[in-house]
Amino acid sequence: MTTTAPAPTGAPQRTDGVEHVDVLVVGAGVSGIGAAHTLRERFPDHTFAVLDAQEARGGTWWTHRYPGVRSDSDLFTYGYRYKPWRGPAIAAGEEILGYLDEVIEEDGLAPFIRYRHRVTAASWSSEDARWTVEVTRGDTGEQLRMTTGFLWMCQGYYDHARPHTPEWPGTDRFTGTVVHPQAWPDDLDLSGTRVVVIGSGATAATLVPAIAQKAGHVTMLQRSPSYFLAPPVTHELAVTLRALDVPEEWTHEILRRAYIAQRDELTRMSFESPGELHAFLIESMRPLLPEGFDVERHFTPRYRPWQQRIAVVPDGDLFAALREGRASVVTDTIETFTETGIRTASGEEIPADVVVTATGFDLSAFGGVEFTVDGEPVRFPERLTWRGVMISGVPNLAYVFGYFRQSWTLRVDLVCDLVARLFGHMEEKGARTVVPELRPGDAGMQVRPWCDPENFNAGYVVRSQHVLFRQGDREPWTHLMEYEQEREVLPQVDLDDGSLVYR
Template sequence: MSRSGKSLAGKDGETGGMAEHFDVVIIGAGLSGIGAAWRLQEQLPGKSYAILEARDAIGGTWDLFRYPGVRSDSDMFTLSYPFRPWRDAESIAPGEKIRRYIEETAAEGGILPHIRFGTKVVSADWSSLLSRWTLRLAGGTTMTCDFVYACAGYYSYDTAYQPDFPGLEEFSGQLVHPQFWPEDLSYAGKKVVVIGSGATAVTLVPAMAADAAHVTMLQRSPTYMTVLPPRDIVADAARRVLPAKAANRVARAKNLLITQGFYQLARRRPKRVRQILRAFAVHALKDPAYVDEHFNPAYEPWDQRLCVIPDGDLYQAIRSGKASVVTDHIASFEPAGIRLKSGELLEADVVVSATGLSLIPMGGIQASIDGTPIDIGEHAAYRGIMLSGVPNLAYCIGYVNASWTLRADLVHRYVMRLLKHLDRHGYAVATPDNPEEQGRPLLDLSSGYVQRALDKFPRQGNRDPWLVRQNYLRDVLALPRADVTRDMTFSRHPVPASVEELAS
């Protein structure tokens, strides 16, 4: 692999010049992409790389979402990078602080000069003849690289899930989606209905209730809620006596044990966890009947992701009378609001459609091998990091039952070990084999936004290394020691027949 970004043979589609070449291209400058670049510089400092970011700013999710109250639903001691401690007082942090943390990490790590903003990757084609990827960018230009690492998450930034509500054209108020929040939206003194009961809705309701006349959370079915304090008393105590990194490790370890232990308890003793969560809600709302009507899901805990309520703010908004919950189905929109199937009319000046995301793998890049398109849904997930039969391409997906970064950093370190193996043995290409059988989906949740997109994502196999376990405590022991050669085929650069062939 080349040691510096440079032009190699291959015409650029727009300028007629030579396409720029890198050892590694990282797609996305969000939480994952910046973490990947840090690990790459740390472990393989001789590699040339570029980060291609379609937007004009660092932050990914935390730059995109600007709705009221946007915050983490994981504690920052596990969501932050293990190599750069979280120093803020808040454990459940607002989006602005998370975005600033990512920006500061990029600046501190000298990563900023490597980011190409406003650079959207449209397609990526692997050449078996040349053992490299050609990336076609929006605008028609191209660049090449030896290895692609997709750190763009798993949902579309361009589109969101929006149901086709009957009668919507009759509504005289304003309909907004949290993913595309208008900067000039005014809801002070207005009646607001938030459709949904997931993490976004649970965040929006108390945040908007402070200024709105009233906020109603309209849900088809309840979601499990768990209350966390906005500050971590263990972290606060550790910071008083330990250096920042050591204090972070203490808080991180404590939170890992609690969250992973609670998840395992939920899977093994769902009835007991249901009782615990109900008790929290009854204690906060002082109304068992209200809890049983609006906070009693039909599914078991962790069949879908739990929603975090920092300091019980949703419950506080409900008890204050500034917010309420309605569990019903939408019959149709009317000029004054939403008519429910029960016949009730929910009056609304503003309706927020917190109805979910549109999932899309690898940022929607159209990948191909020698011109033949890759249907990602027909491939198996190798360690949840690569695709069967696809060379020199990795992707980063975090946990669904814990902080995203916990798994993301393990994946970064695995990719670095694989790149080191290629260099050490003089290989150019690493291609996961095809498993004998494929099993359950890669994203194993019953949530609607996941179920709608199952066919777009690879599936797991039935044995290691084709299984993806949602267990950090197990992964942190196994993945750093996992055999990078298992079920993997390696090859060296082919010898080109001529200079003309290389330039074609």
């Protein structure tokens, strides 16, 4: 049962014209809205604000508005545990935004959220025990300054402004239109056009069947294949439960547990029996593809299942577009763009009026914000993560980073719980500052990359390692665990094990 939140209590304070809040949340996507919910529910006397650089809520769901944009995870786990999802398991971007709007309204969060506020710098003063945050407001470029006792970074993990687009020979002579899904123009008409979608991940798998409904023909041009899974849009168990008029809260929890168990099993198989999972995924696709389709060439990846995300194609819509001849697949590298299309390394000419570069994104360390601690720049590649929630040597700062193999929001819920427990613990201790610091026993600890490519090696991870923080070889200096582990570990974290220093 959902209720409308009470009116805000504590008002932000101002000193010398500078606004101060107890907690400043950066980002109004799934993570930031989850953080704001936690603050409203558990710390009603804390003042806080949520800043977002974009024009509206939603994060990735506001940035990505290309045709057919939808979730790559089921909404029973992508939705918050406290807010039942009432729609189909796989949902369109607009439906997800509507869900977030309901959370904002029911929790009374709108007065706390400020859009078109981009955080550019944050400096910590140990003497004052607070962050000073520089903000650029809207298109005017107006410069604002805020202070806060605690900074909660929920800005997501990639650069929203600059998508990843490789450079190919000949793009300057191509006479058609080139567009990236992250910057999709509202007025692009694909009716009857020949479209080439470069890429093979979740975005390409979503775009191809969506635009094939209007385009003359769509070619998915991939350098190498990805794994795909074709679940039904609506889980048969959801149909049964709703037919029985089971309360939505029960349906949400039952389906949530069912999807978690399914993903846990796929993850377990990817490590313990990757060959068996590989065969399962390939053979699941085969009957959905056109007769005689070259599965080995076009849909048999060279990496272990779940070393990159398994792309979801609800009801096999991508395969249906291939069967119906509205789309085709070419597996090859690009030699050059031509005036009228693309020529591949094998010499094949692919005609195109529009080329969509579904080539992914680049990771961004905390939204590109410049951090300093007591006047010293924070160089994140020289820092270690503390349980994927805080950064060594950086006081009063938490961040949210979700899962690769489970829904992002499952970790949002866990991180919010841990940060809330940390706030309560600081109050009990009378502490104003908390900072992760290596213990004497951690001296000489092996430092590892942010992400081990043997674990996960998607392109955006591999090409961004150099800008991100590191991890150690032992807890609490590790991250990127699986939900099956963390749902037991994070709620039991010892906040007095010596790795957190309170002042």
